Amino acid sequence: EAGVVQSPRYKIIEKKQPVAFWCNPISGHNTLYWYRQNLGQGPELLIRYENEEAVDDSQLPKDRFSAERLKGVDSTLKIQPAELGDSAVYLCASSSRRGGYEQYFGPGTRLTVT
């Protein structure tokens, strides 16, 4: 069974440029999470999807961040425009069901904003 796939693995952009990250969760997993992980810190939840519905986006900086999960499968997280402080690893995770079950994490996208 394939794991959670993310691309790109690394991205370097200049500030004020847009950037997008893509995530393909494990097949059949209805719940999808996007996290931001700063260096030396734990992951911070940005948004959680149940199928195609964003059920928790309270921590998503909506002035510059947006996300979508079309057809309840793949998901894209976008930043426009990027700021220096957005440099971090962006993690995607999926889970087969709600109720405190295991999350399966992707390898992450390391974003560097210069």
Place this chain on the structure above:
Amino acid sequence: AQTVTQSQPEMSVQEAETVTLSCTYDTSESDYYLFWYKQPPSRQMILVIRQEAYKQQNATENRFSVNFQKAAKSFSLKISDSQLGDAAMYFCACMNRDDKIIFGKGTRLHILP
């Protein structure tokens, strides 16, 4: 609001010895879940162990076990017979019934050969 505190930024243990990583949490929920996740260098985060708050029995997974003290809101991870492959960042996390999850800042574990 939920909080998770890991007070040990780094720890070291001799190979084959036992080490305990500390975690305290705070939540207003009566029902929640606790996790320990492992993040090896440059590798994906994986689940180590999971505990349901309503279960008094401490969870165990092979060499990994927890000491869950609900009244004290403490959830420590014990690794027995430490191996070189156990070297990683370890994150404690608390999830409420609405699947809202908070991670701690992590503890970097070094295994000394």
